[in-house]
Amino acid sequence: MVEVAVRVGGAAGDGIASVGEIVAKSFARLGLHVFGHNAYQSVIRGGHVWFQGRASTERVYSQGDGCDVVYALNPETAEIHGPSIKQGGFLVYDPEKFTIPDDRIPVGATAIKVPTLAIARKFTSQSILQNAAGLGAASYLAGLPLETIQGALADSFGKKKGEIVEWNIGASAEGYRVAREAAGREIPAIAPAGPPKLLMTGNQAIAVGAAAAGCKFLAQYPMTPASTIMHWLAAHSREVGVVVKQAEDELAAINMAIGASFGGVRSMTATSGGGFSLMVEALGMAGMSEIPLVVVESQRSGPSTGLPTKTEQGDLNLMLGAGQGEFPRAILAPSHPVEAYRATLRAFELAEEWQTPILLASDLHLSENFATVDRGEITFPTEVSSLFTVTPNGHDYLRYAYTANGVSPRSLPGQAGLQYVSGSDEHDEKGHLISDTKSGVPLWVAERTKMMNKRMHKLDGLRGATAPPYLEGPADAELTFVTWGSTLGAVRDAVKLLAARSHVTSILVSPTVYPFHGAEFLALAAGAKKLLLVEANYSGQFGRLIRAETGFDVPHKLMKFDGEPFYPMEILQKALGVLIDGGK
């Protein structure tokens, strides 16, 4: 098995993310499984940012623990990340930029001094070229073949040709050579492990998924970590035939999306918790007016502005309760880009089938980090049906007709004889208001009850139409993790770490957070020896949902709300504690 992690750190504006992405992409091109972790701050220049590409011949689900190579563009990076370097690892830096006293070189690590600035000067006066030299050095130490890294580097310039690309290629070769000489030992090159893999962020997977699902309209207001959904679709707008509207605020964004859906296209909006808070009223309108809608809620650390560039799973309560009154909704919680792609396809199907808002719960950790996906894992639906399919029935048309499953035939503007008024007020089957002169009158009191029942009945349908919880791992595991969303990744990696220590553990996975599949969850939980809840928030919001829905309190809990994603090792430590302590 090959497993290697390369970390690049410096200040914002240093080009860290692009160096890191080239490393991650190179691993993916060799057919390795990759997790690319992009850690940044809410500044455009300065501060401390880092990117790590972790690759393995086995599946990797998180940033993992520690790394093999650190390329430090400034002394802070060496200081912060030095201790993470594993035994036999390397610390790459340019002694012209800063010096590290010998006693500060991490134990077990080798310092590799690479004159990145001097190499850059051989080609140009632009110091940014130093990154190519550092990239070459780090790549050699990580076992990446020079031609692989140079291919990814050249491709990162797109169609641009000429001396800029040549300088980069030259500088990377020079850095590669210097590292080879300085390493003190031959680092074997990683052999291709299979066909090249796709490297995508969760948001890219969601954006591709939306287009593949037939979404024709996205309205969004910029907000980290949801913005890159808009960026991908905007960049590909004409190619994929999706209108992308940057709205004046999130109120407009969701209302535009609702209007477009009413007008006859599959539509979506995406935001983070702050923007979602503004969308709440309109979300209820989509529920009341029975309009299909997909909303991506990519969580970040709250409350309020919180830590805008850091992750958290703190908006579950908000997503569950968003909106006055009650209306049906579903919340899907993928954990990995490939799951995000599939959940997006499913969200559009569910929204249309059940004519109600479907929430896609993501977070910064899933939305903005990279992971590999096998090309075959992403297939595009062959037929995305037209929405103009309602059979006209003229004067008898009832937009909100009572039906067995609560879903009524929906006409679209432009269809003759099927006009109706979509109302946010309570209404009758025809769509006529019962909020003004009829409300409180006995006949219409009963009508209100029927209409509420009709809408809420869709929850039963949604429960049946969404993926139930399942057990990953053996039924007789010593310990079963309970988690949701992106945290599943680190838990999966922790399970592997535990297995290496001869502990058999399993995961109770809940791809659908709501409607909660209580009976299925309880059945699986009942068979577990010990249960440990892992989620990235303060109060254990998923645990609370489980209690509310089943009366079952997951006995052991691991919460994290420092803005950082879970590291497999901290989950392992907690799990060992639970295993040793006893108690169910």
Next chain:
Amino acid sequence: MAGSSTAAAPAGVGTLLPLVGKSDTKPTWCPGCGDYSVVAAVEMALKKLKIPSHEVVIVSGIGCSSNLPHFVNSYGFHGIHGRALPIAEGVRWANHGLTVIATGGDGDGFGIGCGHFVHAMRRNVDLTYVTMNNQIYGLTTGQASPTSMMGQKTKSTPTGVIENPIDPIALALASGATYVARGFSGDVKQMAELIQNGITHKGFAFVDTMSPCVTYNKINTFDWFRQRVYKLDAAGHDPTDIVAAWSRSLEWGDKIPTGLFYRTEKPTYEDLEEVLAAGPLARQPAGLSGRESILDEFL
């Protein structure tokens, strides 16, 4: 909903279809309310243009006037407070073959929804926005609105309003609206004409109608307006002259101009949004089937 992937031609094209008229719901406005004139004017305008009722969408927010879509036999969207315009924009972009009219009151459009008002105009979305401006909150029983005049005593301002009112006409001119008009519920014929021309206008058409509230606004009454209104065209106003339009927009007091303040031609948002060049979005192909090469960039 499963079905054929081929988007059928709009049902009924080429046949005689019902034009816009009254719906089977009777207005619930107070007797004498200015909004009766507005719904009549909207109906007249659409009838005159012979647009079949199924190709019209009337979108509104919340408030007395926002009930309007229920009283017309077209498609309607009775949304939430202040959001008529973004909903209407979404409808328009989903299917720009439709005639989209947004309606609502002064609280809805110039208070809670004022941000959308400005942005819809700068985009020059091709829709018609008809506001029923009664300078008061009616449905919530009489609080000050963004267009209530200085000093007006209301339930929320018992000693009188102490803020300057919004001037919707001036705001529209400043925001880049390409058709700016004011109507008055005391003159349905003029109002219908203004709305009709607004609908045929290519771009954002704003028609602010002074539509008196007979219950909660005892100052800006029908009579109050009748004593003050004069018609811009009769006064020789040139609606292509933005400076003249600005100057007329400032008139409010003894004399209140009605009619067309300003009109100009500019590309609409729909003209400039390249994806819409292939026809109404709702009738374009959807999905990525056969386009697997799009994944190459992730390799």
